[in-house]
Amino acid sequence: MRVVTIFLAILTLPLFLSLPFSSIAQIPFDNGISSKALDSVLQNYAFKALVKPKTGVPYDAKLPNSIIGVKVSTLRLRSGSLRTRGVQYKEFQIPPGVVEQPYVERLVLVYHNLGNLSEHFYPLPGYTYLAPVLGLLSYSGVDLFANELPELDVRASDKPILVKFLKVKSAPYGSVPKCVYFDLHGSVQFDILLPDNVCSTMEQGHFSIVVESNAPTPAPAAVAAAVGKGGRRKSNVWIIVGSVVGGCILLIMLSLLVVRLVRIKKGMKIQELEWTADSHETLQMKSIGGTKAPLAIGTRTRPTIENDYIP
Numbered sequence: 001m002r003v004v005t006i007f008l009a010i011l012t013l014p015l016f017l018s019l020p021f022s023s024i025a026q027i028p029f030d031n032g033i034s035s036k037a038l039d040s041v042l043q044n045y046a047f048k049a050l051v052k053p054k055t056g057v058p059y060d061a062k063l064p065n066s067i068i069g070v071k072v073s074t075l076r077l078r079s080g081s082l083r084t085r086g087v088q089y090k091e092f093q094i095p096p097g098v099v100e101q102p103y104v105e106r107l108v109l110v111y112h113n114l115g116n117l118s119e120h121f122y123p124l125p126g127y128t129y130l131a132p133v134l135g136l137l138s139y140s141g142v143d144l145f146a147n148e149l150p151e152l153d154v155r156a157s158d159k160p161i162l163v164k165f166l167k168v169k170s171a172p173y174g175s176v177p178k179c180v181y182f183d184l185h186g187s188v189q190f191d192i193l194l195p196d197n198v199c200s201t202m203e204q205g206h207f208s209i210v211v212e213s214n215a216p217t218p219a220p221a222a223v224a225a226a227v228g229k230g231g232r233r234k235s236n237v238w239i240i241v242g243s244v245v246g247g248c249i250l251l252i253m254l255s256l257l258v259v260r261l262v263r264i265k266k267g268m269k270i271q272e273l274e275w276t277a278d279s280h281e282t283l284q285m286k287s288i289g290g291t292k293a294p295l296a297i298g299t300r301t302r303p304t305i306e307n308d309y310i311p
Contacts, residue, residue, distance in 0.1 A: 035121045035182070035206075039112075039137060040148045046074040046110045050144045055106075056081075058089065069115035076108050076141050091166060092136050095159040100152040106141035107152060118208060122182055127210040130177055131165040131197070135206040137184075151184055151204070160200040163207045168197045175211045182206040 033041070042061070049059040053076050061072040075089055079100060086096040090111050100107060112135030114121060122133050138152040171177045179191040179199035194200060199207050 036184075036186075038121055039135075039151070042070075042072050042112060043110055043137070043139060043149060044147045046072050047108070047139075047144055047146070049074055050076060050108070053144070056087075058111075067117065070117055071111075071113040071115065073111040074108055075111070076106060079104060079107055082107070089136070091134055091164050093162040093164065095156060095161065097158040098154060098156050098161070100138060100154045102152070104140045104142060104152065107154075108139045108141040108144075110137045110139065111135070112137070112206065114206075122206065122208070124180065124188070124210060126212060126214055127180070128213040129208055129210055130169040130171060131167060131209040133182075133206050133208045134163060134165070136161075136204050138204060154204045156202045160202050161204075162194075163199045163201065165197040165199070165209055168209055171211050177209050177211050180208050180210045 042063075045061040045063055049061040053059060055076055055078060058073050058075045061074060063070060063072060073090065075087075077087065082094065082098055084096055086094045086098065087109075088094070089109060090113075092111070112133070114133040114135070116132075118129050118133035138154045139149045140146075140152065168177075177193050179193050181189045181191065181199070181201055183189070183203070183205045191199065193209060197209065199209070201207065
C-alpha cells in the first residue's frame with residue numbers, strides 16, 4: 001500500500017511543480033468579509049508585489065479570480081520625500097506637507113479600485129454610485145513581509161489631497177452628484193463635487209461619487225409640459241407688452257379727443273355770445289370783410305344852412 005502511495009506521489013509531483021507559485025501562495029478570499037477585513041487582505045497581496053522594489057515605482061498586485069474587477073497597486077516612498085514634494089499616484093494628487101503618525105522612515109501607499117464590487121463592500125442605501133470606490137491607505141515600509149499591518153494615520157497639513165475620477169457615469173436629470181468619503185472607522189461623509197469630477201480630502205480612506213437614487217426624475221410628459229409652460233410664459237409676456245403699448249396709444253388718442261372737444265366747446269361758446277349780442281343790438285350791424293360793425297341809418301332832421309353865413 002505504501003508503494004502505491006509513493007508511486008502516485010511521484011506521478012503527481014511534476015504537475016504540482018508546474019503550477020505557478022502565486023496560485024499556491026494565494027490567500028483564501030471570501031466575498032462575505034467586511035470592508036475592514038478586505039483592506040487587510042489587499043494589503044497582503046500588495047506587499048507580495050514588492051519584490052526588490054524601487055523607491056517611487058508603482059507595482060500592480062496579482063489578485064485571485066474571486067475578486068475579478070478589483071485593482072490593487074502599491075508604491076514605496078521615503079517619508080521625507082513625500083512630505084517635501086508630494087506625489088501624483090493614480091487618481092490621487094498628494095500635495096507637499098503630508099505627515100504620518102507614527103513616523104516611519106519609509107512608507108508604502110496601497111491603492112484600491114474596487115470596480116464592480118464597490119457597492120458590495122461599501123453599500124450606501126438611497127444612493128447610486130457614478131464612479132468606482134477608490135482607496136488610498138498607508139502602511140509602514142520597514143517590513144515588506146508583514147501581514148495585516150495597521151494603517152498609518154496620514155493627513156494633509158496645508159493643501160488637501162485631490163482625487164480626480166477618470167470614469168464617471170452621467171448623473172440622472174435633476175440630480176446633484178456629490179463626493180462620499182469612507183474613513184477607516186466606518187464613518188460616512190458627503191461633500192461637494194469639484195469641477196472635473198474632483199473630490200478633496202485631508203486624510204486617507206475610500207472615496208467615490210454618488211447621487212441620490214430616489215431623486216425625482218421628470219418624465220418626458222413633464223418635460224414637455226414644462227416646455228409648454230415656458231412657451232405660455234413667453235406668450236403671456238407678449239400679451240402684457242401689447243396691452244401696455246395699446247393702452248398708451250389709447251390714452252394718447254383720448255387726450256387728443258379731449259383737447260378737440262374743448263376747442264369745439266370753446267368755439268360754440270364764442271358763437272353763442274356773438275348771437276346774443278346781435279339779437280339785442282339797437283344799431284344795424286353790417287358785415288365788412290370778416291368783421292361786423294354797427295351801421296347808422298339816416299338822421300331824422302337834416303341840417304339847414306343859415307343865410308348869414310353865406311358870403
